[in-house]
Amino acid sequence: MKHRASQATGNAARTPAKPLTGALAATFGGCMLSTAVVAQTPTDANHDESPVQLSPMTVEAGRQAAPERSYTIPETNSATGLALSPRETPQSVTSITRQQLDDREAVDIEDALELTPGITASKAEVGVRTSFRARGYDIGNWKVDGLQFSGDSGFGGGGNALNMDLYERIDIVRGANGLLGGTGDPSATVNLIRKRPEREFGGSVYGAYGRWDRSRVGADLNVPLTEDGRVRSRVVVTQQEGDTFRDNESERRRAALANLAFDATDDTTLGLGYQYEYRKTDGAGWGANVPIWFADGSRTHLSRSTNLAPDWSHAESRTNTVFASLNHAFNDDWTLDVHAAQSDTDALNNLALAKVNRGPSGGFIGYWDQDGGGAILNALRERNETRQRSVGVDLSGAYDLFGRRHDLMLGASESRTRERTPEQECTMSSGTASEYSSYCMFRATNGLAISDWRHGVDDDIRLDASRTGRVKTTETRLRGFYAATRLEVTEPLSIILGGRVSDYETDTDAYDGATTSRHEHDVFTPYAGAIYDLSDRYSLYASYTNIFTPQSQRDTGGATVDPVEGDSYEAGIKGEWFDGQLNASAALFRTRQEHLAVMDGGNLTPDGAQAYKSGTGNETEGVDLEVAGAITPNWNVYGGYTYLHFRRVDSDGRSDPSHLFKLSTTYEPGGRLNRWTFGGGVYAQSHIDAVSSPAGQPSHGVSTGSTAVKWPGYAIWNAMARYDITDDTRLSLNVDNLFDQHYYDRYGFYAGAIYGSPRSATLTLRTSF
Known part of the structure; x- marks a missing residue:
């Protein structure tokens, strides 16, 4: 195993090797x-x-930073807290680099995770809730620069506004990561790394235009504030707006980052910054936006542009974040990193959609008739104000023991989240009817009928809301102390041992003043990993960790469902070539999960939301294959294959394919084409034996329960071409869904489906200086 003379974490910079004088x-x-x-x-x-x-x-120099246009990185500490190369990490760890994001013109977190092997996305509706999944489970562990972040793409999460222009890369650790995250999420941990100031002046600007009048502009500027660069800044701004392929739908995004760094001494760097992210989707809905069946039970074949949402239906989310950091190198071996951040997310969902929902006597109604009747407009209005404060302290370095060099990491972290939901009461009315809801939820029983769904939502239907003055507040605190060490037992064998002790508390004050609490103290999460070097290129590895994940879903009494518990195992082989510029891995994994929350039929919580109960959980196993990096200096490749098998299932419907394949590549030819770059890729998944839940196929316009359905598999191809007009200016063309494949982003949620995006093209002009 290659040993590093010194270790860098956080913002610590490596000192480049000095070339020999006079050498070519x-x-x-x-x-x-x-x-x-x-x-x-x-x-x-x-x-x-x-x-x-x-x-x-x-x-031979030490490990160098990855080339500017690389599809891999030399090392990451996102998995264990120790700065390790991909081959030295005993888990499946993936990095989406800045070059990959630029090559694919990735705009948001959904675009970025679409590139990642083993990750799928399942939408509950258009523009609001998207579940990202890995190894059969929802991803719930989100971080920015290693700190906990409310990054889920839900009604109140900050994930909807995440803008990729502000981030340098994304690290994804598949499998449980309770050592650093505090919650042993069995799916994956997503860690976004912000763009940081550099010592040299430089930057870039770009403009993009694509189908459906989508336009995007952005600028990234690095400015040293002193001549020697000891005080430096990084400023990023970006904006996008345009329509989509659906009727009545449009999007607007804005984001900004101001990041400052100050070298107080040669060994100490201070950081301070502010970040703003905003997204608004007009025409967003509440639930899957097209029905699978008509009221007579026959299949629908609706246009992909179908969207029965009124023009006042929208989802809006903005996040303001302030952050600070301190990095101090005690010597060549030991480094202290301190990070702190506060994020304030304000989300407003004023949603309406003609869809199926629960009716009287536990049945489900609202199925559309083929003659234009039967559709009922459902509506939801909800505001969430979330504040999350996070801090992390990490001490890492190397030590000598028994004649060998070992690594050690000690740390502590705490996050406090307060979510406030002001109570509102609403009236939905038209010229001939009016309905009132004390919780601003209009379902099939109190929604308004649409005259003829073939002509859209009636123009005179509107939603009026007012606050009652009551507020529901949920406060969550997660605190933990953790440690990990890498022991170089022999020349080819290293063992990583670690553990975390966590305290978890959540307290909820309901609208009516009722209080519920759940406290979990001194929860121990062990971690063990082993890496055995077969040669300078190949390593065998294995790892184990425990699973403990608190859940936020509530039962019919308003109490939170019991935490998820279980185990996660992984073993495999990893290889690296060209001193880490090309990495590959093959892994076997198995995960057992207990007490996963499932929907409690048609029952509701005291405040009118869907009720959940503790299920028996899931058990999955599978294979992960991945390759990333440069095959030659001008040929990048990135991709992977995942096979997933459910040994035991207890959930609200499968949304995971058994086979998932992703591949992206770019090639820069020489000769007369040396200014060109060509690329392409594919996203392919097999069919899913899903469940339309809780509503299924109707009989005479009514459904009494779930129906098994087959979510069709698909393959989506993309292509790109880039021309370097000058050494600093390039023009690129990206085509998504090259063959205009019809596919679904969700199939079976409340007897509905969500179409995937048709073929589109984007032209981008980018210049650097």
């Missing part, structure tokens, strides 16, 4: 080849000075 060097894969070295011999007054030509020699 060429670099590939981190190896510096010196063609000649010139030295001066001692002289005296009787002899002329003359150089002596020494024999050629080869010098």
